[in-house]
Amino acid sequence: MIDIKEAKTPKEHRTTYRLAHSLVAWLQQTYPEAHNLLAQDAQTIEDDIAPFFSPHQSPSEKLFVAYQHNEIAGMVALRKHSQEIGEMKLMFVDAPFRGQGLGRALAVTAINTARLLGYREMRLSTGGRQIAAQALYRSLGFCEIPPYHAVSDKMQIVFMELRLAPSVTKDKE
Numbered sequence: 001m002i003d004i005k006e007a008k009t010p011k012e013h014r015t016t017y018r019l020a021h022s023l024v025a026w027l028q029q030t031y032p033e034a035h036n037l038l039a040q041d042a043q044t045i046e047d048d049i050a051p052f053f054s055p056h057q058s059p060s061e062k063l064f065v066a067y068q069h070n071e072i073a074g075m076v077a078l079r080k081h082s083q084e085i086g087e088m089k090l091m092f093v094d095a096p097f098r099g100q101g102l103g104r105a106l107a108v109t110a111i112n113t114a115r116l117l118g119y120r121e122m123r124l125s126t127g128g129r130q131i132a133a134q135a136l137y138r139s140l141g142f143c144e145i146p147p148y149h150a151v152s153d154k155m156q157i158v159f160m161e162l163r164l165a166p167s168v169t170k171d172k173e
Helices: 010-030 032-053 102-116 131-139
Strands: 002-006 062-068 071-080 085-093 121-127 143-145 157-163
Touching: 002 102, 010 032, 010 062, 010 071, 010 085, 032 062, 032 071, 032 085, 062 102, 071 102, 085 102, 102 121, 102 131, 121 131, 131 157
Parallel strands: 085 121
Antiparallel strands: 002 062, 062 071, 071 085, 121 157, 143 157
């Protein structure tokens, strides 16, 4: 059973760092020509995770972990890109848990949370060789857009965006 929770506990903190390092290692294997660039990104990714465990964490940003059989198996972050735009970052599912729907569950949680927080759009960037990830995002309604931040050509980055309809709550009649 898949269970998605906002990361809060010390165990979740430690595990997100482990997953971040696994993400960097996987990216280095997938994009060997960008190995050195990605090695520099390892610290940046750790710096991206740290604020989620700060007492001063922004309420408009969230880090979620996916549990499968009581084990943390993946993560995704929702970052504030601007007042109206959220950004999905750090999406990663550990190898033994891939193909079980965790990536979709994490993405849907991030999208639904972005709606609840009042974002009008969700953006993300993913590698050009990450065909399964691109297919997942397209199946959720994301479309390719021009780059919205600078990146190295070595990564062949694909930028995507999803327009978010406002949350609609139906009153009980």
